[in-house]
Amino acid sequence: MRKSRSKRKSNIHLQQPTINPRDFQFMITKVAVSQICKSVGFRRSCVSALETLTLVATKYLETLVKSAASFSNAASRTQSNILDLTNALHDMSLQVGFMGASTLYDHNNNCLLKSSVLESLSDFVSSTNEIPFAKPIERAKERESEEVNAVPGSFQERGCHIPEWLPRFPDVGGTNENCDKRVNGEQLWENSSSVLGCQIDGFEEKRCGSNNVGKLPKGRSRIKFRVNNGGGTRVGLNGISCNYVFGQSKDEEEAEPVAVCEKSVKSQEKQILVYKRRKKLC
């Protein structure tokens, strides 16, 4: 049954359309590129050709923007302006060539705002018909701003030395409360019942139940004796006369001295049980 369930689950998971954000961007760009192709005069297109053109357009956009950003960074600015973009456009259109490309970096005669690339862009804007994108797209920023407005109280006032793009610090005050009670009922190890139950109270109760209360002064010291020195010292503590052979015996033979001695056999058995439990717990 479990296997079949897991199989079903995996099948369902496979069947669900997974929306990859890269696919989403690619699809939007594809629609835009196909609109441009249609405006140029194509009626149909091969799928592979359209996808290739979309990919090239995306790469062009990214390269243009990255080189503009690097120009602004080289001028020790974080915000880019039209000069950076013009420089980037020049770099991108060097392959095709444009007016004034030969005197591009001649600072005496050249003004960036006179560039023929910008002129051709303005000509393009004025000459081509305006084709808006087919469908409106929801902005991601609006969603983010809504989320931010939803929890205004939890925001700490950030200092002016912290840039805006850094994430805010987690709330320090709320962490202790959160740690005390967790969702799944988990507890810290210090508070868990396995540690708290190891206290002597549990053993005291068991000793009270047995008849030989006075003969068992302290449990912990006795455990130490047994582990370190074997049976010899144990004899004196228990108050049981025992053979020398048995005194050297270890855990497996522990039942035998109890069987030999006739004094309070039941209480001895209980004691041994208590020892074993203590061993397990500790």
Added chain:
Amino acid sequence: MNHNPQSSDGKHDDDSALSDFLASLMDYAPTIPDELVEHYLAKSGFQCPDVRLIRLVAVATQKFVAEVASDALQHCKARQAAVVKDKREKQQKVIYLCLLSFLISFGLSDPLLEQDKRLILTMDDLSKSLREYGVNVKHQEYFADSPSTGIDPASREE
């Protein structure tokens, strides 16, 4: 920015032209949506609050795509014209005219419309036009979808 003090009038003209162009971008809606461009800007580390620059990037990309596509269209048209020319050479003129009149009598054959229908963006034309822009695209001659793709239809039936 460096500017030449001697041509200050020309510079003013350029500035006004540029500012007019940028102002016209405020009302212009490029085919590539602003949201998409903003996404790529943010991804590439381009910070700019000005909408006009975002539009400028979109217009530049649109111009690039439009140029590539129009080049591909020219390649496509040239190829089809060459094919038609070959056909004309092979066929006799009379037969061709008869065929044309026959088609026209049925009302099917607006030859210009048919040419429009044939305008398909293919990898051939696209790779030719992209090569001029420094992008080398090489595509497979064919894809072997199944083992029987390359085999003759007669042998496939057997």
